[in-house]
Amino acid sequence: MSNAFKVGQRVLVKDGDPPGHIRTPFFLRGKSGVVETVHGEFRNPEELAYGKEGLPKKPLYLVRFLQVEVWADYRGAPGDTVSADIYEHWLDAE
Amino acid sequence: MAHHHDHDHDDHAPIEEGKAPSEFDLLEQAIRELLIEKNVFSADDLRRQVDRIDSVSPADGAKVVAKAWSDPAFKAQLLSDPKTAIEALGYDVGPAPNLVVLENTDGLHHVVVCTLCSCYPRVLLGPPPDWYKSKEYRGRVVIDPRGVLTEFGTQLDAAVEIKVVDSTADMRYLVLPPRPADTEGMSEEQLAALVTRDCMVGVTFPDSPSN
Amino acid sequence: MGGKDFGPVNQRDHVRSEWDNRVDAVLRLMLEGRRFRIDEVRRAIESLTERDYMSFSYYQKWLAAIRILIVEKELLSEDEIDARLDQLRQKAPV
Numbered sequence: 001m002s003n004a005f006k007v008g009q010r011v012l013v014k015d016g017d018p019p020g021h022i023r024t025p026f027f028l029r030g031k032s033g034v035v036e037t038v039h040g041e042f043r044n045p046e047e048l049a050y051g052k053e054g055l056p057k058k059p060l061y062l063v064r065f066l067q068v069e070v071w072a073d074y075r076g077a078p079g080d081t082v083s084a085d086i087y088e089h090w091l092d093a094e
Numbered sequence: 095m096a097h098h099h100d101h102d103h104d105d106h107a108p109i110e111e112g113k114a115p116s117e118f119d120l121l122e123q124a125i126r127e128l129l130i131e132k133n134v135f136s137a138d139d140l141r142r143q144v145d146r147i148d149s150v151s152p153a154d155g156a157k158v159v160a161k162a163w164s165d166p167a168f169k170a171q172l173l174s175d176p177k178t179a180i181e182a183l184g185y186d187v188g189p190a191p192n193l194v195v196l197e198n199t200d201g202l203h204h205v206v207v208c209t210l211c212s213c214y215p216r217v218l219l220g221p222p223p224d225w226y227k228s229k230e231y232r233g234r235v236v237i238d239p240r241g242v243l244t245e246f247g248t249q250l251d252a253a254v255e256i257k258v259v260d261s262t263a264d265m266r267y268l269v270l271p272p273r274p275a276d277t278e279g280m281s282e283e284q285l286a287a288l289v290t291r292d293c294m295v296g297v298t299f300p301d302s303p304s305n
Numbered sequence: 306m307g308g309k310d311f312g313p314v315n316q317r318d319h320v321r322s323e324w325d326n327r328v329d330a331v332l333r334l335m336l337e338g339r340r341f342r343i344d345e346v347r348r349a350i351e352s353l354t355e356r357d358y359m360s361f362s363y364y365q366k367w368l369a370a371i372r373i374l375i376v377e378k379e380l381l382s383e384d385e386i387d388a389r390l391d392q393l394r395q396k397a398p399v
Contacts, residue, residue: 140327
C-alpha cells in the first residue's frame with residue numbers, strides 16, 4: 001500500500017465544500033490532527049454514491065484531534081479528543 | 095369552501111387496527127409488492143431477512159465482552175484482529191464493514207457516534223436505539239461529550255481523556271468497557287449480565303455486581 | 306450534524322414495528338443483492354429536502370431512499386409505483 005501518511009504524523013484536513021456525497025465531517029475541515037491508525041485502502045465513497053466504481057482505492061486513516069483545537073468554546077477537559085476516519089485525498093501533511 | 099386534507103401528521107405512527115394507512119404504509123406495500131412481482135426478491139427472502147434482524151442483540155456483544163474480561167488471549171486478539179476473534183465464536187462479520195474494538199481504561203474513555211448517518215456495530219449489537227440515531231445525540235456528543243454522558247448518568251474525572259470516535263467510513267466501532275470491581279471468580283455468563291448495550295457504545299459503564 | 310445543539314438526548318427507544326422491520330429487510334435485500342450500495346443509500350437520504358430530512362423518521366428516510374434508487378436504477382418506474390399506490394388507496398379502509 002502506498003499510504004502517504006504514517007501513524008503519529010500531523011495532518012491538516014482540507015477545507016472546502018465540494019458538491020456531492022462527502023464523508024469528511026464539516027466540523028473537522030481545516031483542522032489539524034494526528035494519524036492514529038492506517039486502516040488500509042478502500043473504494044472512494046464519493047464515487048460509489050453515484051454508481052461509479054470508486055477506483056483506485058484510497059488509503060483511509062483514523063485521525064485524532066484535540067477538542068480544544070476543534071471547538072472555540074470547548075467546555076470539557078483539555079485532554080479530550082475526537083477521532084474520525086478520513087480519506088487520504090482530504091488530508092495534507094502539516 | 096375547500097377542505098385541506100393533511101395526511102402528514104400521522105405518518106410517524108405505526109399502522110393500528112382499523113386505522114387508515116398512512117402514505118408511508120402504502121408506499122412500503124407498493125414497493126414491496128412490485129419488487130416481489132418483478133422477481134427482484136421473493137416473499138421468502140423478505141421473511142428470512144426480517145428474522146435475521148432480530149437474531150442479533152446486545153446480548154451477543156455482552157458475551158464477547160465477558161469472554162474478553164475472562165480470557166487475556168482472547169482479549170488481545172479481539173483488540174488486534176476483531177474479525178477473526180468473533181468469527182471464531184460463530185459470528186458472520188461479512189466482507190464489510192470492518193469491526194474495530196476500542197478498549198476503555200482508567201485514563202481513556204471512548205464514546206462512539208456516527209454524526210453523518212447511523213453507522214453502528216450491528217454485527218454484535220443488532221439495530222441501534224433511537225437515541226443513537228437522533229440529531230440530538232449526533233449533534234452534541236462530538237462537541238459536548240461530558241454533557242451528554244452526564245445525561246446518561248456517567249461522570250468522568252477531568253484527568254480522563256474522553257475520545258469521541260465518529261464512524262465516518264466503513265469501520266464499525268465497539269467499546270470494550272473496563273471490567274467492574276468485585277467481579278473476581280464470576281463466570282462468563284455472570285459477567286455478561288453486567289454488560290449493557292449502552293456501555294458498549296461508551297455512554298455508560300457496565301453495571302456493577304452490587305446493583 | 307456534528308456540533309449542532311438540538312438539546313438534551315431523549316433516551317427513548319421504540320419497539321420496532323413490523324413496518325420498520327420490513328423496510329429494513331427490503332433495504333438489506335437490495336444491498337445484499339448488489340442492487341444498491343450503502344453509499345448510494347446515504348446519498349439518496351442526503352438528497353431529501355431539509356424539511357423531509359428533519360421530519361421523516363429513521364425508517365421513513367430509508368423508504369424514501371429506496372424509492373429514489375429503484376426509480377433511478379430503472380427497477381421500477383414512477384408510473385408503476387403511482388399506479389400501485391392508487392390501487393392500494395382505493396382498497397384502504399377510510
